[in-house]
Amino acid sequence: MFRAFIGSAAILIGLIAGADILQAAAPRVLPEGKQPNDARLQEPKDLNGYFPFAVPKTKEEWEKRAKEVRRRIAVAEGIWPEPEKTPLNAVVHGKVDRGDYTVEKVYFESVPGFFVTGNLYRPKAQNSKSPGVLFAHGHWNDGRFIDIGRQAVRKEIVIGSERFEEGGRSLLQAMPVQLARMGCVCFHYDMIGYADSQQLSFELAHRFAKQRPEMNTPENWGLFSPQAEAHLQSIMGLQTWNSVRALDFLLSLPEVDSSRIAMTGASGGGTQTMLLAGIDPRVTLSFPAVMVSTAMQGGCTCENASCLRVGTGNIEFAALFAPKPQGMTAANDWTKEMATKGFPELKALYALLGTPKNVELVNNIHFQHNYNYVNRAAFFAFLNKHFKLGLEDPVVEEDYRRLTREEMSVWDASHPKPERGEAFERKLCRQLAEASRQQLDMLTPKDTSSLTKWREVVGGAFETIIGGKLTDRSDLEIADQQSVNAGNHTRLTGLLRVKSREAELPAVLFQPNNWNGRAVVWLTEQGKAGLFADDGSPAAEVKRLIDSGIAVFGVDLLFQGEFLPQGEPAEKNRSVKNPREFAGYTYGYNYSLLAQRAQDVLSMISHVKTNPHSPKSVELIAVDGTAPIAAAALARCDGAVDRAAIATRGFRFGKLTNYLDANFLPGGAKYGDLPGLLSLAAPAKLWVAGETSDSAALTKKVYLAAGAGNAIALESGKPEEVKRAAVEWLIKAQ
Numbered sequence: 001m002f003r004a005f006i007g008s009a010a011i012l013i014g015l016i017a018g019a020d021i022l023q024a025a026a027p028r029v030l031p032e033g034k035q036p037n038d039a040r041l042q043e044p045k046d047l048n049g050y051f052p053f054a055v056p057k058t059k060e061e062w063e064k065r066a067k068e069v070r071r072r073i074a075v076a077e078g079i080w081p082e083p084e085k086t087p088l089n090a091v092v093h094g095k096v097d098r099g100d101y102t103v104e105k106v107y108f109e110s111v112p113g114f115f116v117t118g119n120l121y122r123p124k125a126q127n128s129k130s131p132g133v134l135f136a137h138g139h140w141n142d143g144r145f146i147d148i149g150r151q152a153v154r155k156e157i158v159i160g161s162e163r164f165e166e167g168g169r170s171l172l173q174a175m176p177v178q179l180a181r182m183g184c185v186c187f188h189y190d191m192i193g194y195a196d197s198q199q200l201s202f203e204l205a206h207r208f209a210k211q212r213p214e215m216n217t218p219e220n221w222g223l224f225s226p227q228a229e230a231h232l233q234s235i236m237g238l239q240t241w242n243s244v245r246a247l248d249f250l251l252s253l254p255e256v257d258s259s260r261i262a263m264t265g266a267s268g269g270g271t272q273t274m275l276l277a278g279i280d281p282r283v284t285l286s287f288p289a290v291m292v293s294t295a296m297q298g299g300c301t302c303e304n305a306s307c308l309r310v311g312t313g314n315i316e317f318a319a320l321f322a323p324k325p326q327g328m329t330a331a332n333d334w335t336k337e338m339a340t341k342g343f344p345e346l347k348a349l350y351a352l353l354g355t356p357k358n359v360e361l362v363n364n365i366h367f368q369h370n371y372n373y374v375n376r377a378a379f380f381a382f383l384n385k386h387f388k389l390g391l392e393d394p395v396v397e398e399d400y401r402r403l404t405r406e407e408m409s410v411w412d413a414s415h416p417k418p419e420r421g422e423a424f425e426r427k428l429c430r431q432l433a434e435a436s437r438q439q440l441d442m443l444t445p446k447d448t449s450s451l452t453k454w455r456e457v458v459g460g461a462f463e464t465i466i467g468g469k470l471t472d473r474s475d476l477e478i479a480d481q482q483s484v485n486a487g488n489h490t491r492l493t494g495l496l497r498v499k500s501r502e503a504e505l506p507a508v509l510f511q512p513n514n515w516n517g518r519a520v521v522w523l524t525e526q527g528k529a530g531l532f533a534d535d536g537s538p539a540a541e542v543k544r545l546i547d548s549g550i551a552v553f554g555v556d557l558l559f560q561g562e563f564l565p566q567g568e569p570a571e572k573n574r575s576v577k578n579p580r581e582f583a584g585y586t587y588g589y590n591y592s593l594l595a596q597r598a599q600d601v602l603s604m605i606s607h608v609k610t611n612p613h614s615p616k617s618v619e620l621i622a623v624d625g626t627a628p629i630a631a632a633a634l635a636r637c638d639g640a641v642d643r644a645a646i647a648t649r650g651f652r653f654g655k656l657t658n659y660l661d662a663n664f665l666p667g668g669a670k671y672g673d674l675p676g677l678l679s680l681a682a683p684a685k686l687w688v689a690g691e692t693s694d695s696a697a698l699t700k701k702v703y704l705a706a707g708a709g710n711a712i713a714l715e716s717g718k719p720e721e722v723k724r725a726a727v728e729w730l731i732k733a734q
Contacts, residue, residue: 025536026529029480029493029506030562036495039502040558040596045589046576047297047304051313052341055348062349066320068464069312070279075464075667076308076588077237077275079244081443081457083435086112090249091415092120096407100124101180103403105410106187107196110245111435114238114428115418117196117410118189118246119144119403121176122255126183131260131387132250133179133186134276134283136243137172138267138291138371139206139300143194145405146172161372164399171371175264177400178380182389184262187250191268191302192239196410199420200428205235208301209580211659215422218655222425226659229306229583230669231433236305236584243276251282259284260387264379266290266329266371271303271314278320285386287379289329289371292318294341296334301580306587306666307465315342322346323355325386329362329378333369358386373397436670444698445705454702458671459680462635465667467591468599470640473610475500476603486537488513489546496555498603505600506556506563510538516549519608519615520730523601523626525569527561528554530624541727548731551615555604557597557629559662572660583659587666594665598632605633609640619730623647623689623723628663628674635680643685643733645726648674649719650690675699683708687729689715689722 035041056062074080090108104120123130140146148156153168162168167177176186193202200223208224215222223233243263251258262285265273270291277286291298292314298304318326326346330338343361350359362378380395411417443458445451481494489512496505508528522542524530531542531554538546545552556562559570573593578585591599601620608618620641622630627648634644653668672679675695678686679702686703688696696714703712717725 026532027482027484027491027493027508027536028562029482029495033565035563035565036504036506038504038558038563041563044574044576044586046578046585047299047309047589048295049589051294051297051309051315053294053313053315053319053345055345055352059352062352069316069320071460072307072310072312072464073275073279073317075461076232076305077240078232078234078432078436078670079237079241080461081439083111083241083439085245085248088245088249088252090252091410093415094407094410094412096403098177098401101177103407105408105415106189106249107410107415108245108249110238110242111428111431113418113431114199115197116189116242116246116249118187119176119408121180121186121188123180123183123185126255129257130255131184131262131383131389132253132256132258133176133184133383134243134246134250134261134263135176135179135186135188136263136265136269136272136276137188137191137194138265138269138271139191140172140267143190144172144188144408145195146170147402156372159367160374161367161370163373163397166402167399168373170402171376173402174373174397174400175371175376178376178395178397179383181398182380182384182391182395184383185250185253185256187246189242189246191272192235192242195408199418199424200235200238201420204425206300206302208582211581215426216657218657220426221429222422223429224301224582226583226656226661226664227654227669228429229587229659229666230653230656230664231429231436232306232667232670233429233432234305234584235302236308239272239302240275243272244280247276247280247282258282261285262287262383262387264289266375267369268298268300268303269371270328271298274314274317277326278317283321283324285325285383286318286321287327287382288318289375289379290331290333290335290369292328292342293335293338295337301582301584304582304584304588306584308584308588310467310587310589310591315345319346319349322350323353323358325358325382327360327362327379327382329375330365331367331369332365336365339363440672440676444701446701447705448707451702451705454705455680458676459635461667461671462632462677462680465665466595466598466632466636468595468602468633468636470602470609470638471498471500471606476607476610486510496603496607501599501603503558503600503603505603506561507604508554510542510546510552512546512549512551514549515551517616518549518619519551519553519617520545520619520621521553521555521601521604521608523557523620523622523630524554525560525625527556527569529561530554541723544727545731550731553604553608555600557600559593560597569662571662572658573662573664575660583666592665594629594632594663597629598636601629601633602636605637605640617642619733620644621646621726621730623726625649625663627651627690628653628665628677631674631677631681632665634684635677639684641681641684643687643730644681645687645729646678646689647715647722647726648688648690650695672698679703682706683711685733686712687715687726688712689717689726
């Protein structure tokens with residue numbers, strides 16, 4: 001298709017018989033009604049997909065990949081860069097003495113005004129520093145306060161799942177009691193919405209199902225709203241930050257040995273364990289129970305976040321902990337195939353890193369989903385071995401006297417419950433957004449050194465959010481080429497195939513006979529059809545570029561043009577089949593439509609840039625609703641675009657009110673919104689319409705830091721004049 005870059009286009013024109021008649025409409029590459037053979041036309045992936053882990057070939061390959069995955073977790077959970085660790089203001093009170101261990105009530109602030117609640121179990125006899133254990137519970141009824149009752153525990157005893165009628169009624173007390181008896185300090189804390197953690201309700205945190213229009217406003221939003229997603233605010237992110245701060249609290253205790261810090265939890269607690277252990281190097285032993293799997297990844301809203309599992313999954317999250325000691329259990333649930341799917345790969349990774357004996361699977365698949373007596377014993381044995389506790393093996397759990405709800409609850413007349421409800425929810429979202437904005441302000445570069453940090457943090461975030469990159473020529477191929485003589489230019493059409501993404505992009509090239517070596521990729525809301533007039537000739541502004549000797553490329557991005565039978569561009573993202581209206585169920589496993597379209601633009605830029613007879617400059621123009629796509633591509637093009645003309649129309653990701661909007665981008669507002677994206681184009685020459693000096697201040701500051709203050713121009717013309725002005729700017733550019 002783009003072979004017109006070889007020497008004179010006239011040679012090619014002469015070889016095409018009867019090619020001097022233009023069709024009276026925008027040309028197609030494929031037959032009418034036929035769509036590209038593009039893998040992305042399949043149903044989007046959801047949490048019930050298949051998530052295998054590919055073992056890297058070398059340690060160096062794994063180190064690079066692990067760094068990317070850790071960043072993905074941090075970005076998805078809204079803690080990239082890590083937020084300021086404000087004072088915990090911990091309160092410890094209400095000690096209960098059980099003879100060989102004590103239990104205390106604890107609450108502290110993970111962020112100002114938002115409380116983590118739980119119980120602290122300590123051994124009575126301590127001759128030296130004790131190992132510390134974080135215990136994250138899953139979705140067990142009543143959380144820390146659980147009591148399954150006499151009848152239920154007797155059934156568990158009959159099947160061998162529990163041993164004691166008294167202690168077995170609360171698996172969530174049995175764990176920390178035994179740990180304290182083993183000489184460990186254990187902090188057992190609440191998931192959001194459970195037990196004493198009621199500032200955000202259980203129904204909100206774990207049962208959210210329908211968008212709340214009154215909470216979806218650009219100025220005063222709540223969780224699960226498009227604005228919260230655009231700022232990467234989620235229940236899962238809050239829980240992970242609570243876990244980080246819980247670890248801060250545990251390590252603040254003088255009797256805790258910082259070199260022996262373990263974390264465990266089952267089900268949703270296993271999810272929390274995997275994630276904290278994967279990103280926080282202070283954890284030295286991890287034991288996620290009945291959660292690590294190539295199958296279902298976690299069904300609750302508290303286990304999902306936008307961007308989190310795009311191209312990865314729970315096996316790889318567990319792999320991040322290698323080579324440190326890690327155990328896990330499987331049951332007759334979604335983990336039942338771990339012995340053959342997932343664990344062999346984890347074992348191979350540990351072998352690659354030189355510690356094959358540091359990872360274990362307890363494959364008790366005759367039990368249903370659980371953290372029962374048998375599997376707790378597996379954790380105790382694993383802890384005893386790797387922390388060298390010196391206890392008799394096996395470690396046998398003994399009975400205990402359960403605490404009452406009143407003995408466990410942190411709130412009483414002297415320690416009143418904090419504020420809660422929708423007003424608090426809005427306040428918390430504002431507070432998190434303001435703290436993030438202040439961090440960004442401090443990161444805004446002033447020189448070369450701080451510019452490097454900006455690109456690492458902001459550029460790294462958008463690398464995770466948008467994905468895509470420039471690809472090698474070997475990854476691209478052209479098919480179904482057609483050529484038409486159009487007088488002073490040749491019009492070529494064809495499919496650009498991107499093998500690594502299994503993508504096919506219908507594209508067009510207007511190749512001037514007097515080509516001056518410059519090439520422009522022009523994006524429109526209609527795809528390549530937007531470059532044509534009604535009679536099938538090039539639109540006036542496109543013709544102006546052609547007449548000036550500039551080659552013009554057009555392309556149908558995903559769900560534009562030939563991707564749709566009707567030819568009308570998609571106005572919404574496709575959601576997964578899950579009926580609950582939560583963005584994380586869709587964007588937690590799939591790039592947004594805008595991100596995928598930006599990846600298409602990057603593929604087009606790669607094709608133009610790597611052509612054997614490549615142009616002397618590659619340029620980009622987007623003067624309609626495609627501006628956010630162009631900005632995203634510029635942020636990820638690694639300097640491949642020499643100049644770009646973009647009309648933003650004042651677009652901001654943070655103002656979208658529907659998380660399925662075609663231009664929605666998870667995290668799009670967190671890192672400076674559209675001006676933040678555009679800042680990553682520096683030092684490429686940039687013409688911007690639709691912004692004022694104030695609204696483009698962030699972009700200008702970054703350009704100045706890059707030594708390219710004169711490379712950015714703001715256009716203040718009328719909207720109807722923007723397209724013509726952009727074209728003239730490109731023509732005159734040197």
